[in-house]
Amino acid sequence: MSVGFIGAGRMAQALGRGFISKGIVKPQKMVASDTSQSVLDVMKKQGIGTTTCNAEVVERSDLVVLAVKPHLVADVLQEISDFLTKEKMFVSIAAGVPLEVLESxxxxxxxxxxxxxxxxxxxxxxxxxxxxxxSIHSGDTSLVQTLFQTVGVCYVGTEDQLDAVTGLSGSGPAYAFTTIESLADGGVKMGLPRDMATKLAAQTLFGAAKMVLESGKHPGQLKDEVCSPGGTTITAMHALERGGFRGTIIDAVEASALKARKMGELELQKQEGRTLEIEQEVRMTKKMAEKN
Ligand SMILES: NC(=O)c1ccc[n+]([C@@H]2O[C@H](COP(=O)([O-])OP(=O)(O)OC[C@H]3O[C@@H](n4cnc5c(N)ncnc54)[C@H](OP(=O)(O)O)[C@@H]3O)[C@@H](O)[C@H]2O)c1
Known part of the structure; x- marks a missing residue:
């Protein structure tokens, strides 16, 4: 299978590296396009073919990954429209661009x-x-899942879950970075050197995440297990609850998910506008042809 990337930025590069490292797609079977030469050079160093022509990526690939910023997706699809065939499969990683927009x-x-x-x-x-x-055929979804599993975990869901996914795991690393920074600040306030505090904070989140994933225990149970009666951790938990810790995190996930939903609605509205314009143009061309 040949794989192409339209947009060769951070995400496309990570995916390209993942596919190569797991031996799923050979670098010679991949091609990437971008407007910026510096990111294409990074792809080239991995042995991936490069071009500044998006249509060439479509021509050379069985599967095309759309990895440009969300507001560019529809324009890029218009630009490559003459080179599309039904045999090509597309995967869009653009946040908030609905399947309906892609399919239209x-x-x-x-x-x-x-x-x-x-x-x-x-x-x-x-x-x-x-x-x-x-229009997905049997086997397509598991193929794409396998590709994304080269760079972490990948689950199959439905489109109506993707806004919530954006709020949780899409935006989630930023919440975790801020938590790490806050923990480190706490350590510094209580006398630790910054570097040690940051490393301890990051390892603490990493270790806790590993325990949840490996033990299969509910996170609440793991929390209870480290809160000894009258001890330091339960005292700290009280401080977190007073500060509305859980409510704030839930609010953050909700805010991001709602923002993603709004972005999707805007993309759909823009698509409706584009469809109306095309219909109008077709009507005008027909009228002109009738006149002549
Ligand atoms: N990064 C994340 O954590 C993350 C998470 C989830 C989803 N995503 C989605 O993944 C997509 C890519 O994100 P990213 O972080 O990889 O962004 P990125 O690093 O900015 O990569 C996008 C690349 O596309 C290039 N580009 C711009 N216009 C183009 C065109 N017409 N044709 C071809 N290439 C073009 C950009 O070049 P210039 O810089 O010169 O404009 C840039 O190199 C986005 O849609 C984003 O929503 C990203």
């Missing part, structure tokens, strides 16, 4: 999926959810 800019029946990865894919510890579009 591709040939009817094109196989397309949406994926919501996160920045931890850069260190092969990502969390991704893929949602299949309506």
């Amino acid at each position: 800019n591709l040939l009817l029946g094109t196989r397309v999926l949406r994926a919501m990865p996160n920045t931890a894919c850069l260190v092969h510890a990502g969390a991704t959810v893929v949602a299949p579009g309506k």
Whole structure:
């Protein structure tokens, strides 16, 4: 299978590296396009073919990963429209661009999926959810899942879950970075050197996450197990609850998910505008032809 990336930025580079390191796609079978030469040079160093022409990526690939910023996706799909065939499969990682928008800019029946990865894919510890579009064939979703599993975990979900996924794992690394920074600040306040405090904070989150994933225990149970009666941890938990810790995190996930939903609605509105424009143009061309 040949794989192409339209947009060769951070995410495409992480995926390219993941596919190569797990031996799933050979570098010679990959090609990436971008407007910026410096990111193409990074791809080239990995042995991946490069071009500044998005259409060339479509021509040379069985599976095309759309990895440009969300506001560019529809324009890019328009730009490559003459080179589309139904045999090509598309995976969009653009946040908040609905399947309906992707499908309306591709040939009817094109196989397309949406994926919501996160920045931890850069260190092969990502969390991704893929949602299949309506024309997907059997085996396509598991193939894409296997590709994303080269850069972390990947679950299959439905498109209506992707806003919540964005709020949780998509934006989640930022909440975790801020938590690490806050823990380190606490350590510094209580006398630790900054470097040691940051490393301890990061390892603490890493260790706690590993315990949740490996023990299979409910996080609440693990929390109870470290809170000895009358001890330091339960005293700290009281301080967290007074500060509205859980409510704030839940609010953050909700805020990000609602923002993602709004972005999706805007993309759909823009698509409706584009469709109306095309219909108008077709009507005008027909009228002109009738006149002549
Ligand atoms: N990074 C994350 O954590 C993350 C998580 C989930 C989803 N995503 C999604 O992944 C997508 C890519 O994100 P990223 O972080 O990899 O962004 P990025 O590093 O900015 O990469 C996007 C690349 O696309 C290039 N580009 C711009 N216009 C183009 C065009 N017309 N044709 C081809 N390439 C073009 C950009 O070049 P210039 O810089 O020169 O414009 C840039 O190199 C986004 O849609 C984002 O929503 C990212």
